[in-house]
Amino acid sequence: MSDIAIPVGGQAHPRASSHSKHLQHHFHNSAQQFEASKIGMWLFLVTEILLFSGLFLAYFILQTRHPQAFIEAHHHLDRSLGVLNTVVLLVSSFTMVMAVQSSALNRIKPALVYLYATFILGGVFMCVKYIEYSHKFHDGLLLGNLFSYKGASVPGEYLFFSMYFVMTGIHGIHILVGMAVIAYLIWRTHQGMYSSAYYTPIDLTGLYWHLVDMIWIFLFPLLYLVS
Amino acid sequence: MAEVLTQRTPAAVHQPEGNFLTENPGLLNWMFTVDHKRIGLMYFWTIMTMFFVGGVLALALRTELLTPKTTIVSAEVYNQLFTLHGVIMTFLVLVPVIPATLGNFVLPMMLGAKDVAFPRLNLLSYYLYVFGALLAVGAIIGGGLDTGWTFYTPYSSTISGGVSIMTMGAFVLGFSSILTGVNFIATIHKLRAPGLSWYNMPLFVWGMYATAVIQVLATPVIGITMVLLLMERLFQVGIFDASLGGDPVLFQHFFWFYSHPVVYIMILPGMACISEVIPTFSHKPIFGYKAVAWSSVGIAVVSFFVWGHHMFVSGQSEFAGAIFSFLTFVVAIPSGVKVWNWLATMYRGSISLGAPMLYAIAFLLLFGIGGLTGLFLATVAVDVHLHDTYFIVAHFHYVMMGGTLIAFFAGLHYWWPKMYGRMYNEFWAAIGCLLVFLGFNGTFIPQFIVGSRGMPRRYYNYLDQFQFLHVASTIGSYVLGIGLVIMAATLIVPLFRKRYDAPNNPWGAASLEWTVSSPPPTHNFHHVPVVTHGPYDFKAARRLEQMESHS
Amino acid sequence: MSVENEAMESLPHRGEEVHTHNHTKWYVANILALFVLTAITVLAAGINFGSNTVNLMIAMAIATVKASLVALIFMHLLWERGMNAIIFLSSLFFVALFMCFTFFDVETRAKIEPATPSEPGVSAGYQPAPLPLYVVAPKGESESKAGQSAKPAEGAAAH
Numbered sequence: 062m063s064d065i066a067i068p069v070g071g072q073a074h075p076r077a078s079s080h081s082k083h084l085q086h087h088f089h090n091s092a093q094q095f096e097a098s099k100i101g102m103w104l105f106l107v108t109e110i111l112l113f114s115g116l117f118l119a120y121f122i123l124q125t126r127h128p129q130a131f132i133e134a135h136h137h138l139d140r141s142l143g144v145l146n147t148v149v150l151l152v153s154s155f156t157m158v159m160a161v162q163s164s165a166l167n168r169i170k171p172a173l174v175y176l177y178a179t180f181i182l183g184g185v186f187m188c189v190k191y192i193e194y195s196h197k198f199h200d201g202l203l204l205g206n207l208f209s210y211k212g213a214s215v216p217g218e219y220l221f222f223s224m225y226f227v228m229t230g231i232h233g234i235h236i237l238v239g240m241a242v243i244a245y246l247i248w249r250t251h252q253g254m255y256s257s258a259y260y261t262p263i264d265l266t267g268l269y270w271h272l273v274d275m276i277w278i279f280l281f282p283l284l285y286l287v288s
Numbered sequence: 289m290a291e292v293l294t295q296r297t298p299a300a301v302h303q304p305e306g307n308f309l310t311e312n313p314g315l316l317n318w319m320f321t322v323d324h325k326r327i328g329l330m331y332f333w334t335i336m337t338m339f340f341v342g343g344v345l346a347l348a349l350r351t352e353l354l355t356p357k358t359t360i361v362s363a364e365v366y367n368q369l370f371t372l373h374g375v376i377m378t379f380l381v382l383v384p385v386i387p388a389t390l391g392n393f394v395l396p397m398m399l400g401a402k403d404v405a406f407p408r409l410n411l412l413s414y415y416l417y418v419f420g421a422l423l424a425v426g427a428i429i430g431g432g433l434d435t436g437w438t439f440y441t442p443y444s445s446t447i448s449g450g451v452s453i454m455t456m457g458a459f460v461l462g463f464s465s466i467l468t469g470v471n472f473i474a475t476i477h478k479l480r481a482p483g484l485s486w487y488n489m490p491l492f493v494w495g496m497y498a499t500a501v502i503q504v505l506a507t508p509v510i511g512i513t514m515v516l517l518l519m520e521r522l523f524q525v526g527i528f529d530a531s532l533g534g535d536p537v538l539f540q541h542f543f544w545f546y547s548h549p550v551v552y553i554m555i556l557p558g559m560a561c562i563s564e565v566i567p568t569f570s571h572k573p574i575f576g577y578k579a580v581a582w583s584s585v586g587i588a589v590v591s592f593f594v595w596g597h598h599m600f601v602s603g604q605s606e607f608a609g610a611i612f613s614f615l616t617f618v619v620a621i622p623s624g625v626k627v628w629n630w631l632a633t634m635y636r637g638s639i640s641l642g643a644p645m646l647y648a649i650a651f652l653l654l655f656g657i658g659g660l661t662g663l664f665l666a667t668v669a670v671d672v673h674l675h676d677t678y679f680i681v682a683h684f685h686y687v688m689m690g691g692t693l694i695a696f697f698a699g700l701h702y703w704w705p706k707m708y709g710r711m712y713n714e715f716w717a718a719i720g721c722l723l724v725f726l727g728f729n730g731t732f733i734p735q736f737i738v739g740s741r742g743m744p745r746r747y748y749n750y751l752d753q754f755q756f757l758h759v760a761s762t763i764g765s766y767v768l769g770i771g772l773v774i775m776a777a778t779l780i781v782p783l784f785r786k787r788y789d790a791p792n793n794p795w796g797a798a799s800l801e802w803t804v805s806s807p808p809p810t811h812n813f814h815h816v817p818v819v820t821h822g823p824y825d826f827k828a829a830r831r832l833e834q835m836e837s838h839s
Numbered sequence: 840m841s842v843e844n845e846a847m848e849s850l851p852h853r854g855e856e857v858h859t860h861n862h863t864k865w866y867v868a869n870i871l872a873l874f875v876l877t878a879i880t881v882l883a884a885g886i887n888f889g890s891n892t893v894n895l896m897i898a899m900a901i902a903t904v905k906a907s908l909v910a911l912i913f914m915h916l917l918w919e920r921g922m923n924a925i926i927f928l929s930s931l932f933f934v935a936l937f938m939c940f941t942f943f944d945v946e947t948r949a950k951i952e953p954a955t956p957s958e959p960g961v962s963a964g965y966q967p968a969p970l971p972l973y974v975v976a977p978k979g980e981s982e983s984k985a986g987q988s989a990k991p992a993e994g995a996a997a998h
Contacts, residue, residue, distance in 0.1 A: 085407075086402060086403075086811070087396075087401060087402035087403040087404075087405075087407070087479070088479075089816070093478055093479075096478055097405040097406075097474045097475075097477070097478035097479070098405075098406075098474075099923060100473065100474045100477055100478065100922060100923065100926070101405060101406055101409075101470050101471075101474040103922075103923045103926045103927060104469075104470040104473055104474065104504050104926060105470060106927070106930075107504055107505065107926055107927065107929070107930035108466050108470075108504055108505075108507070108508040109508070110508075110930045110931070110934060111505060111506075111508035111509055111930060111933065111934065111937075112508035112509070112511055112512045113512075114509070114512075114934040114937055114938070115508075115509050115512035115513060115516070115542060115937075116512060116516075117938070118542075118937060118938050118941060119516065119527045119538065119542075121938070121942075122534075122535050122538055122941070122942075122945060123526075123527065123533070123534065123535075124895075125945070126533065126534075126535065127533060128891050132891075140881070144877065144881060147877050148874065148877065151870060151873045151874065151877070152870065154870075154909060154913050155866055155867075155869075155870040155913075157913075158866050158912075158913045159863070159866060162861070162862060162863070162866075166861065204519070204523050204525050205519070205520075205522075205523030205524040205525040205526060205532075206523055206524045207523055216533075217533045219526065220525075220526050220527075220532075220533050220534075223519075223523070223525035223526055223527065224525075224527075227515075227516070227519055227525065231515070267913075267914075268914055271909050271910075271913045271914050272914075274909060274913075275905075275906045275909050275910070278902050278905045278906050278909070279899070279902045279906065281877075281880070281902075282880050282884065282898035282899070282901070282902055283898075286880065286881065286884035286898060287895075288884050288885070288887070288891070288894045477922060505929075505930065505933050509937070535945060537944070538941070538945075541940075541941045541944065545937050545941075592933060592936055592937075593936065593940075595940075596940065596944065599944075603948070604944050604948065605943070605944050605945075605946075605947040605948035606947075607943065607944075607947040608940070608943045608944035608947060608948075611940075611943065612940075
């Protein structure tokens with residue numbers, strides 16, 4: 062992705078001749094370059110899906126082995142915070158897609174606003190996550206051998222928290238990476254790098270951001286709504 | 289014919305400048321190049337270094353096994369040596385060897401493109417490989433490990449030592465492999481020259497495409513497996529450890545969901561090379577182009593259905609074992625289609641026995657043995673007897689070394705004149721090939737026998753009655769080593785010649801990479817080529833060449 | 840080369856074609872639908888549909904609908920069919936393959952009962968024979984056997 066994010070030419074006249082400026086030498090035209098980047102991004106998303114599939118499979122297997130422990134353990138999570146974070150991420154997906162559309166329609170100002178909104182919503186998500194994590198740390202509801210909660214009624218509750226921390230941890234890292242890329246996009250948009258002629262990085266980041274949202278859509282019921 | 293070709297573009301052949309090797313010289317220009325040809329060569333030399341290390345380890349192992357008792361190293365060291373040999377040869381050599389070297393070098397040229405779709409990701413892939421290799425080597429310094437290259441839990445998750453570093457190394461190498469795969473798929477979809485329809489692509493490209501599909505789909509799973517193994521080691525999260533409430537064979541499912549398809553990441557590129565060499569050296573179009581092309585994709589897909597055959601005796605259910613056994617037989621069909629088509633291509637062709645063709649014929653024999661013994665092992669009942677014996681060791685060496693590496697050598701001899709613009713000595717290349725072939729069989733045929741008699745793999749000591757076969761195997765491995773040294777010398781010696789003496793198209797092949805000078809110019813093609821004939825239409829290609837040389 | 844570029848760029852840009860339409864209404868409708876589905880997920884979790892597995896399946900089904908909406912509308916698969924959709928769908932196929940085959944095994948395996956994990960993070964570790972592999976060793980023994988790592992002892996001490 063970074064491959065396309067770095068423009069090739071100078072910055073004197075961002076709008077003028079932006080095609081040739083962003084066109085890398087081995088492509089015939091920007092349509093070809095755009096489509097190649099897009100296919101590359103989708104392939105990257107495929108790898109992300111397969112990566113998370115391993116986590117989901119591990120969750121399902123542990124859950125079928127220890128159903129009672131998972132039900133008991135998930136009561137320690139705050140369901141309302143989970144719902145809040147779901148809504149936050151869904152809205153951030155909306156603002157992201159609006160950013161993509163605005164830049165495609167060459168409305169750079171709104172695009173910038175939407176990018177800021179997405180970034181901030183990502184930050185809100187991480188803050189909520191931080192609050193949740195600090196509660197768990199305080200109670201000793203942690204993964205593996207760090208689990209030190211005294212009131213566990215069913216053996217094996219720590220397995221749930223192993224999955225909880227590994228899954229939300231890896232997901233959280235993806236959110237952070239996404240936020241970093243969006244920050245970069247904001248910086249570049251301020252510089253006038255993007256227009257309807259070239260907005261590939263915004264488009265690709267959008268795809269990534271939606272995928273991260275999609276994964277949360279599955280994580281939310283698995284972790285917060287076991288029944 | 290070669291004379292005609294040499295005369296064709298005398299300027300391009302003898303010009304000292306104007307090729308990718310000499311333009312923009314200097315270490316920094318090489319290190320930060322985004323040229324797919326230079327990255328291919330950088331990959332090549334790095335991988336060959338690792339191959340050398342892995343080979344030396346193999347010879348050390350064989351030397352140790354000369355006697356039933358201690359010969360040169362202690363049992364602990366022996367365990368670490370075979371682990372390192374396995375890790376280096378699979379993750380650092382076999383997986384990247386053809387896609388990252390030959391694939392990087394010729395694939396864009398075969399498509400008539402100036403570069404791969406994402407040149408900077410390509411360079412990143414190389415440095416990730418280097419970083420991963422350093423981590424793998426660092427694991428030795430960080431305490432070493434003796435888990436075998438499969439890192440089975442709970443042993444790997446509870447012992448101390450270098451497992452964590454090696455795990456991170458495997459994770460990083462996975463990323464390197466994914467980037468190559470993503471790059472190739474995007475390149476093949478979007479950067480084909482005008483007129484190059486899917487069915488006009490050389491079969492090498494089809495093989496690379498199928499390989500890339502597996503790289504993209506399977507490699508992330510080893511990534512997450514390694515992360516979870518690391519978590520297991522750091523925090524004992526309990527996913528892979530039955531005594532902590534996890535599933536006892538879950539790790540093996542995770543591991544083989546990647547590591548079985550990875551076998552096809554290794555062999556499909558090998559088959560891809562063979563599909564180029566055999567038609568060219570038989571001077572006859574490939575028999576059943578579409579069948580060979582689609583069998584690559586077929587192998588890629590079916591490869592995901594069979595991983596459980598590594599777990600017949602691991603406590604997997606009999607039901608799953610039966611299903612996996614059946615599906616494993618299915619893989620033999622597309623592989624058989626390929627072998628059959630290669631033979632049919634050679635039939636009544638006018639075969640010239642150049643070094644690439646010698647290696648291709650060696651491949652057919654060795655891969656045949658490797659593939660067919662695979663069917664024994666796919667049968668659950670037979671596998672129960674043969675599992676974890678030297679029979680397995682011999683089988684996968686026949687597929688991996690006799691298949692992938694021999695095919696790689698075929699491809700290397702085939703494209704070497706294109707890469708460096710110099711011809712090698714055919715006589716010494718043939719001697720090297722002969723010794724490699726004899727040495728290889730000398731090493732592994734005894735292992736089939738000793739394995740079927742019950743000698744377990746990875747054992748330091750063995751019964752006295754097995755010594756004769758072990759000694760035979762060790763002698764074979766020395767011959768193999770000498771053969772490889774002769775091969776390397778044959779290829780390297782011409783590089784000291786100043787003059788480029790290789791014609792553009794030394795073998796009379798018909799795909800696009802042979803239309804440019806040897807070595808190719810930095811941007812491959814001066815004009816976007818237009819494809820008007822098939823990749824194995826040798827007559828049309830010659831007619832075009834002659835027309836060009838007259839004009 | 841540059842002449843060729845200009846010629847090609849005057850042609851319609853397939854990527855732009857997708858986006859020059861204004862899809863704002865679709866996006867708003869989609870986000871509202873996603874909110875509703877989130878509410879349904881939470882409500883459905885409160886109802887007992889018979890068993891754990893059924894409840895899990897219902898939750899996953901709703902999540903799949905939500906994810907499909909995201910893919911179709913936010914990720915534009917509705918408007919740009921073709922290779923990207925094939926790539927995306929194939930990944931789901933292989934995920935299903937991965938999960939189904941593993942569950943084939945897990946569900947049909949003669950039960951090797953794991954020891955009940957009462958001690959978080961105290962692994963029996965690698966047990967050389969003759970101890971049975973999948974049984975927690977008595978505590979003292981597990982510490983001495985898996986003694987290469989100091990962590991088990993810490994985990995036990997925390998209790």
